[in-house]
Amino acid sequence: MPVSAPTIPSAGFRDAAAADNKQVPIHRWVPWIAGYSSAFVQDAFDHYLPDVDDATILDPFAGVGTTLIEAQLRGWSAIGFDINPYAAMACRAKLSAAGIEPDELADLITEYQATAGDQETLIDTGALNGCRPTSTAPAGFKTRIDFYSPRVMQKVLFTRDFIDSVENSALRDLMNLAFASVMVSFSNYSYEPSLGSRPGAGKPLIEDASVVEILSSKLQLMLDDVEWLRGRESGSDEWAVYEQSFLEPECPVHANSVDLIVTSPPYLNNYHYVRNTRPQMYWLGFATSPAQLRSLEETNFGKFWQTVREQEPIRLDFEHSQLAAQIEIIRGLRVEKGIYGGNGWANYAATYYNDTFRFVSRIHDVLVPGGAAIIVVGNSLLQGVELKVEQHLGEIGEMCGLVCEDVHIVRQKRVGSSIVNTGAREAAGSKVMLYDAATVLRKPK
Template sequence: MTSPLLREQLRRRAEYTHKFNTGVGRYGWLRLTPAYSLKIVEELIANHPDARRILDPFCGTGTTALCAAYQGHESVTADINPFLIWLTKTKTAQYSQTIAEAAQSACRQALDMIARRTVKPVSTPPIFNIERWWNLETLGFLRLLRAAIDNAAEPDTPVHDLLLVAFCRTLIELSQAAFNHQSMSFGNDDGSTLPFPVDRGAVFAASVQFVLGGVPENPSGAASVVLADARTLKDKISGSFDLVITSPPYVNRMSYIRELRPYMYWLGFLQNGRDAGELDWKAIGGTWGIATSRLTDWKRPEGHFRSTRLTNVLQAIAHAENKHGSLLAKYVAKYFDDMWTHFCELPALLAPGAEVHYIVGNSTFYGTLVATEQLYAEMLSALGFSRVECRPLRKRNSNKALVEFDVVARWK
């Protein structure tokens, strides 16, 4: 019989081995694009072959921009997070075989530097409880690898960018974090070594091979990636768009900054926890770190969206039998006020007859259903959009009340 310890080690080995074997081409570079999301976006774009320009105001990992570019369209996408802007620019860029060969050569040079100890490691990123993410041996390797990449490839070049994508894959593949549910968890978080041998250099080399496998898939369309706030799009984006396909943050208190922080710290997009909290406060739906304390003093602006449905929801949450009810009601109110500000930007950016698709899920707080899709529909209708529909796409989990929708509308 196999001992329980050996079975657990075999299970962990299998989980480790297959952790990042999913995803195709550039979509799978960081395994951040769910297959169902990719399919929805591809189908929506395919159903609008005459769309001249496509807009995604909430870039995320660049799925809409990349899909549009692959199907030959011109697209513009924006995000407030500089890491996501860098990632999407890297994913939608054009690469030659020469660049791929140079990246392969730089990978070998980097690993040789580590083997020969001819590179000085970078400082340990100030990630809170970093030992939960990586044990000491792995941390040592990652610090050397990050430094070696900068020495093997000139920063801010295509080769350097491709190696950094592979580095990001390696970060998570060597981590003790699990992403099999909405909130990440950690295994073996006592800082000890993994329960089976790991060739860390081979993991990075395999990640480079995976990334370079998507390099020949150069998109035929053009993608413009802009660092911008979705609430002030007109400041950074101009022209008219025929199609909008996007998935904004959900009203579920999930911090995308928190989920992305390992990449952002190691690549220098975050320097400390305050930076993370500031960026999360600026983002729609953010409540991490200082964002929570600032929410306590936040007040609704004069021009906030007025809706009986929303008022009833806020009152129900605020009066729930929970000491945090009032704070969570503020969170929900700010989310929809921010989205209203965003929606008010759209009319100036849309061509007559333009169609918009907002992929979003509803939420619950203390048993109160927040029908996000219905509130989006109200906002779009109030701005003069027509043919507004809320099309259910899928159940989000075992809770039958939680559903993902495509909120569809047409501009005048």
């Protein structure tokens, strides 16, 4: 049964723009291309689980944990999945924040400023006199231009020495997270929102920067938030973060156990979470070679256009004649462009929707009868063909035995619409707007 076009707005949701998380305690620790803000999650909780003391919340694509943190703040159980080790680490560190002793963190910041601050002064005055950091840059991390200027690199390595010397593992994790969240800001790369060189984005190289100052102000902000948490009454210790695909055959979440899912899977826009977190993956030791990143690309929801574009035609492995026909239209476009033409993009769309089907079947299993899933996705333009992912999601939900209760637009103009700049998404002359939408699926009682 076709799902009707999205309505604006439905349940009184606040703007879903994830950029709003930049101002909010705990959420502001790590920037991420997220599907929504903490305010959106609060509204979803208020609307779909009003007046409950206890609940189990799942985010199968947790990113840096917006849903999980909001669940924890309400005293509910939170379960998250993410294949990206940096994202999983961010979730865990944020969910553990209430256990950090503010005084210990404050002392650590002071000690870091004294130790690495002195080393930076010696670098700046040319007075190192043979004093060398013991840390080295990760050998496997190759970039087109130097990731750090020689001077910044020295400062980074002294900071790494300090972090590695921290004995308390919770505090070391926190420092690693702080480092990972700011490390691109003093590099010769930037997010636009994909990772690219600064000169490529018309920005100057960074010859020098105070790593200590930048990292200290991040740590200070984290300390403020740890203190803010101390002042609150509620909070839950019941959480689990799985660094694995939600689509794996063995799922650690029990059937009929989840009250509410609030999530946002990767969009059908080829945003490459794996490549965009390469600096953090290598510098934190999560990856030492490209092969490790490739295996992550294979498990990523929908894979990536780069992963499937050279394969034989991939088709839907479930029945949806209208969507299958749209995918075949894409396959027939710009065939003369080889791997940049229609077949590659059709393969990507088919892979994405096949994963969507598997994902929706899995949420049908884990939801309690009567439980709901609020899934934020974006519409997509591939080779000029618009794919209304939110409506297809509703239709796939109905195929899997869920009821599509609502589809509504949560953000009318999507930021980051230029993520794929290959021309493959341009609809010649058409005025298709990219937006974020929430599809609400409910498991019947």
